[in-house]
Amino acid sequence: MASLSLHGITKRFGAHQTIHGVDLTVEPGEFVVFVGPSGCGKSTLLRIIAGLEESSDGRIEIGGHDVTDAAPSARDVAMVFQSYALYPHMTVRQNLSFGMRMRGVDKAVIAAKLERAVGILQLQDYLERKPAELSGGQCQRVAIGRALVQEPSVFLFDEPLSNLDAELRLRMRIEISALHRELGKTMIYVTHDQVEAMTLADKMVVLRDGRVEQVGHPLDLYANPCNEFVARFIGAPPMNVIDASFTGSGLGARVRLAGGANIECALAAPLAGGPCRLGVRPEHWQIGDAGAIKATVTAVERLGASSFIHAEHEGQKLCVESRAAQPPRPAEVIGLDPVPGMQYLFDAAGRTISARKASAAPVA
Template sequence: MATSVVLQKVEKRYGAMDVIHGIDLTIDPGEFVVFVGPSGCGKSTLLRMIAGLEEISGGGLLLDNERMNEVAPAKRGIAMVFQSYALYPHMSVYKNLAFGLETAGYKKADIQPKVKRAAEILQIEKLLERKPKALSGGQRQRVAIGRAIVREPRIFLFDEPLSNLDAELRVQMRVEISRLHRSLGNTMIYVTHDQVEAMTMADKIVVLNSGRIEQVGAPLDLYNNPANRFVAGFIGSPKMNFLKARIEQVGETETSIHVCGNSVRLPRRLKGGAGEEVTFGIRPEHLSLAEGAITLSTVNVDLVENLGGATMLYTTTPDNQLLTVALDGQQKVAPGANVKASFDPARCHVFDAAGKTI
């Protein structure tokens, strides 16, 4: 049965240094939740606190409404998969999968079906007699995940499990972990700095920054409605464009802003006042060269990347700001050309001086 996880004002400090600042979070039973953020934001520390590998300095951790702060890691019903595979090199795959159950006192007759089931789920039945050195990186990671599955935990915790794999294997393992979640239905918490992993795998994303939660929501909610500039810049690939701008006039149903040397009308009322300095945000994929849309600016093309399925333009605006434009398909645009970058005003974002969406 899937387990709920509740963090109540959770804090972590090392001596006088606070690293986790009063985090409140609810994870529903069976959810796949991804902690994402830059290096040093506290995501792995938070995961280790849930596992019991780090002491909670303040606040409470509840699993199915039961306080866990003082409960030993082994008694929390949690299995953790690390970035390093941490397999025993002298043991076969079967022994690696079975070892934890053996040390916990399980009988051989009970261990065998658990190992068999995990091997079937991960499609490693033919590898059970091999040693880790005879496995590829992806196969080793499957064994590490299988070692977690055999314990039949309440919650799976993943700490950047794909970081050691090459790009192709990472994509494959993302699919396999997502499939695993669907088949088992357990609550899973996954830590990564890779926002593409977060977007493609999560039911819910928790964006962390300097030990605080910036925003929690479904992947497309964060993509379409970022709460602030930090989330807007972290979620989405390629990164959102940020341009210096100024509010010119605020009406009842529209706002005029000055950006890239032009006056642009947005069909909504912004919270700021005339003369206020703001940041205009637009994703590269929401820009086009199409006639008829609102022109943001005429830009100079510095570099063209032809990717086959898409064309990336790296450009400079008349006021020397950098603007990336992502176009569908194969476009014939030459470096040095001047083009009109247009946009749909419903897809842009505006942030105040503090970085908050307005």
């Protein structure tokens, strides 16, 4: 296990800057996930850690040692790429051992490392097969095994599951999580899929435009996002955000929506009235005829135990989770109220201004 520290990391490609002064500390044995939309700089940051890209400014430390100018081979890291990058003419055994054979590692050491990796990843039945004879999930396990036999201090994963179908992604998430528990190694994982991030991470780093928006445990970020971007990015379906204005005094505010509905909120600090945006997650709505917000149902997604109701209020689209046996039907008008204490308020700059420290658990 090794710690990882980034100090003021920046990256410029000519006049264009893609990474803006990133500071981050990863504790030994942590599973940290970089997450954000395409183009936010997460893969570039991972490649800088690996030494495949040079940072324009800043310092990188692994295990307390400055590796900013070190070659990739001297950083004691192993990387698993989005593409499996397996040699098509080699068997699984040969793919796993190739790097060690090229470095002249003793045959007995190679055999011992292979036995351990194959056992952990359950590749015993595939050692003599070539990549063309394997499924996508099996190929990805071989790619992980190739990193595993290096016994690095830090594992780096660059969107390793993006080429797999939904069922295989689920299975591989479980396998990678189990691998982390067994090895106890420091792992840095890049994905644009916030579901992967939520289910895998000890600590999640949300990036936007090359800047860190927020760092924390996934459920902390889900329950207490620092701004509207993080609030909408974390959670599926995303949070509903509605244009509003607020008035009030002290730490209380009455939020008024376009249709005239009034919602009571608590503020983190006294503020003057003005425009704002109200945020409510799909699972934090109450449906009832007396609801203050009147919305027209446009579509219903039935998922079995629950349904997602898509509706429209004053030209703004809403998504509501319902666990009713018979959810509302399209064209029906429903009344909605946010669950008390489970709403968010964002100012004109997108910063969270509501005083909310509630549980992230969905409401039944």
